[in-house]
Amino acid sequence: MAAKTLIIDGKQVSAENHTTILQAATDNGIAIPTLCHLEGVYDVGACRLCIVEVKGTAKLLPACTTRIYEGMEVTTDSERLRKYRRMTLELLFAERNHICAVCVANGHCELQALAYGLGMDHVRYDYCNPAWAVDASHRFMGMDHNRCILCTRCVRVCWHIEGAGTKNVAGRGTKSRIISDLNEPWGDSTTCTSCGKCVLACPTGALFHKGDTAGESVRDRSKLGFIVNAREKQQWTV
Amino acid sequence: MTLNDLQQTKDAELAARKRIVLRCCLAASCSSSGSKGVKERLEKAVSEAGLQGEVEVRGVGCMKLCCEGPLVAADPANTLYVKVTPDNAAAIIAALRGGKCTLPQADPGSPFFALQEAIVLANCGVIDPERIEAYIAADGYLALHEVLAEMAPKEVVDAIVKSGLRGRGGAGFPTGLKWGTVAKSPGAKKYIICNADEGDPGAFMDRSVLESDPHLVLEGMAIAAYAVGADQGFIYVRAEYPLAISRLQNAIRQAKRVGLLGSGIFESPFNFNVDIRIGAGAFVCGEETALMASVEGKRGTPRPRPPFPAERGLWDCPTLINNVETFANVAPILRRGADWFAGIGTEKSKGTKVFALAGKIRNTGLIEVPMGTPLRRIVEQMGGGAPAGGAIKAVQTGGPSGGCIPAPHLDTPVDYESLTKLGSIMGSGGMIVMDETTRMVDVARFFMEFCMDESCGKCIPCRAGTVQMHQLLEKILARRATARDLAKLEELCDMVRNTSLCGLGQTAPNPVLSTLRFFRNEYEELLQPELHAAPPLTAKA
Structure with missing residues (x-):
């Protein structure tokens, strides 16, 4: 599969074609906050926490559902995004x-x-x-x-x-x-x-x-009585 | 069906036409004020007078001046009776025979009618929407024949590109470009969807078109299907439009019967079927990805784009989705030529736009005007201004996604770019006029409540953000808010607009932002002084 190179937070990274920004970032040790994303099931782009800035696009894009492309420049952390x-x-x-x-x-x-x-x-x-x-x-x-x-x-x-x-x-x-x-x-x-x-x-x-x-989380106090009873009266049944 | 059959149907229809026609509006507005009874009494009066050979009583679609309904028009005298009751029937018949008539009438030469330019509404209120022969007699399905017989799909797309037609659903995306993308998308199966989920408060353009001229929309869809290579269409229409649904069902049945829908249309290899899908009352289903999920039988929630429907839409197949009015423009463009259409309107906004005039205005109803018509001409000349001599304060366009245009900007031409510049949008065509008695914070609160109720709940900014914005607006109106609350509201507007998943959330803050832009004083007048000083931003050293 063809690889693409892109820049995430100023760091040049490469990732396989068709991967998402989130996947590419995670693979390269860049953490993006997520909440509705879950490894193993498809993404829905609902929580909007993983939104990132992509150069050349006025809109903020969800990292979990946006595919990478060659030469993409992504910012995952900025004052605006944090806010x-x-x-x-x-x-x-x-x-x-x-x-x-x-x-x-x-x-x-x-x-x-x-x-x-x-x-x-x-x-x-x-x-x-x-x-x-x-x-x-x-x-x-x-x-x-x-x-x-x-x-x-x-x-x-x-x-x-x-x-x-x-x-x-x-x-x-x-x-x-x-x-x-x-x-x-x-x-x-x-x-x-x-x-x-x-x-x-x-x-x-x-x-x-x-x-x-x-x-x-109820404490079972009767256990204590059982032990004391067994020790003192040598009776092992309740 | 062949071209010859089409011509014969037209000739027969024209030959059977009687000298005098009484057109009786049976669209939703007039029929809710009793026009059915009017039509029955007119028919009875005609037969009692023995005029069956001369006079036709015809049920038609919307005659536009909705506030004066029920409406009855008499041709060829061009008389328009307003607020007709069944008891007026005899007087109307008497007037046909030259008797003096004292019934209230509207002047068909008044600016409300004279300044209209009908492309989409050309047959509206003229032909019987329940008879395909009436549509054929008005040159219906001629464009479809020409397209199938003489044009390659690419040529059809090119014609639409050349016409400059842009989407009438609100965003104004170039229609030809969209068609071209779907046509080029690889895939054996493609779909056409007509978005008839008209949900903006105060908007009834699409309903009127569907009720008054359903075949026009079907013909447009068929042409589009041929152009992009689709063979199945869906019309997604809201359940709140029962009359539109029944007229569409009737129209589809008729078109199938005569071979204008179905297999081998006009004896060509082109097949096209249309089915109706009825929306269950969620506003968000007007958003295209939510609409498609709903057609697929799923919960109607939007999904992130891309992929756009043109690449992956209904059941992951390339899908063309256009609004009712967009499809209604297609047949006229092909019949009369792209150059003709491109000659109407402004440089970037071609053709006409249908608006539903509502609110504090004398003439409420349906109008179709060339793009670029100044707003003032629409509301003051055509609409007759505010009732009882009041002054117009603002005009709201674009429904909950739009904004309020204040009176000093009424000379703005109505086109996509000018309205966007003012912080509003063209929208689908709802136009709500407000006079001096309207409080703008109330307006913002109304639309925010609408968005809050209609948010699908999928993404957090729209779901929870609209709730908080609504609460802040309530707080302002209750005179409990301070400048800090207003700042919080503005901050939320910015956040919800920039982070929401779909158009509903992204545009939900617009009514607040636009009223803040032009009527900020109305907000500030309601604010209370701060009870406590703001905490210091940085800790003291």
């Missing part, structure tokens, strides 16, 4: 509930990591505080719509890796939400194979394994 990316994150944090301290994903959340990385230390917009439900009807997994950023990674892995086609998007605008089958409780889904790939794909705490949430 837009920070604002995008601010908009997300204001849209639903993204209070890290009480989230299952705290500490291993891509949204949180991006906010740290881009220096988004406060949100200047009014919080919308919508009242979204939590779907805990599935035996092993749960969906907290309050944490969802609608990146549609779960939908894409469900359709294109697992092939189950359970997850979908319903509604529009800020009222969009991820649904199971034809908007049924996840636990009632007849197509879900309980493979758990959606949880693996989720960048935030919207999809989680049951038992992972703070509220579920």
